[in-house]
Amino acid sequence: MRVLKLACLISFLLPTVVLGESATSRKITEALPGEASVGRLVVNGNAMCTGALVSPELVLTAAHCLYDPKNGRRVNPSQIEFQAGLRRGKAVAVRGVAETMQHPKYEHRRKGKAQVGHDLALLRLDRPIDANAVLPMAKDIRLGTGDMLGVLSYNIGNRNDPVLEYPCRVLATQHQTVVMSCEVDFGASGAPVLALSNGKNPSLVSVVSARAAMGGKAVSIGTTLTAKALQDMMRGG
Structure with missing residues (x-):
């Protein structure tokens, strides 16, 4: 997990930001679909x-x-x-x-x-x-500010058990980059960012790339998914 100083990027993506509800991280104690x-x-x-x-x-x-x-x-x-x-x-x-x-x-x-x-x-x-x-992918979904997401990951504090952070929200998007209120820690790089319906029926919409800070609050940066990106990876090697 990279810790990034993304002030320029975030200020570009977020001319005005109001952080609402904070996400809650918890160990998974009951089965979660996916x-x-x-x-x-x-x-x-x-x-x-x-x-x-x-x-x-x-x-x-x-x-x-x-x-x-x-x-x-x-x-x-x-x-x-x-x-x-x-x-x-x-x-x-x-x-x-x-x-x-x-x-x-x-x-x-x-x-x-x-x-x-x-x-x-x-x-x-x-x-x-x-x-x-297999975790289903939401095909070419367009994330927008305020959309509710969850992140399921392993990290240095929870190496042996998955941690679900839900709900967190999209703060901004730019091309294939998304800034989220999800708080992530070392080890969460590559973690699936999930669109969930009432905490269930997850579909994959993004991948965690890094954590960052904005206005003294932790945020995370992800790359959104498209069918073309998957095809390009399989062709590009």
């Missing part, structure tokens, strides 16, 4: 991100999770493990990664100089997982 679709990614043995199944063999995450935070080099796919539906330290399924594909317009930048808007990647697993665990 929970088994989300898992912890262990990268290079120690770095942590979150990912979500979008097909039985494809995991969606953030592109910067493919890079070693120490040296900035792209990690070999064999050094990434996906732990699907991890709860109380026990996963529904554990898979290695055979191939990684990042958005063709993504350029990795070190030391917090983030590129937003294209921070997406797909991981092809070495073996598929049950198709019933």
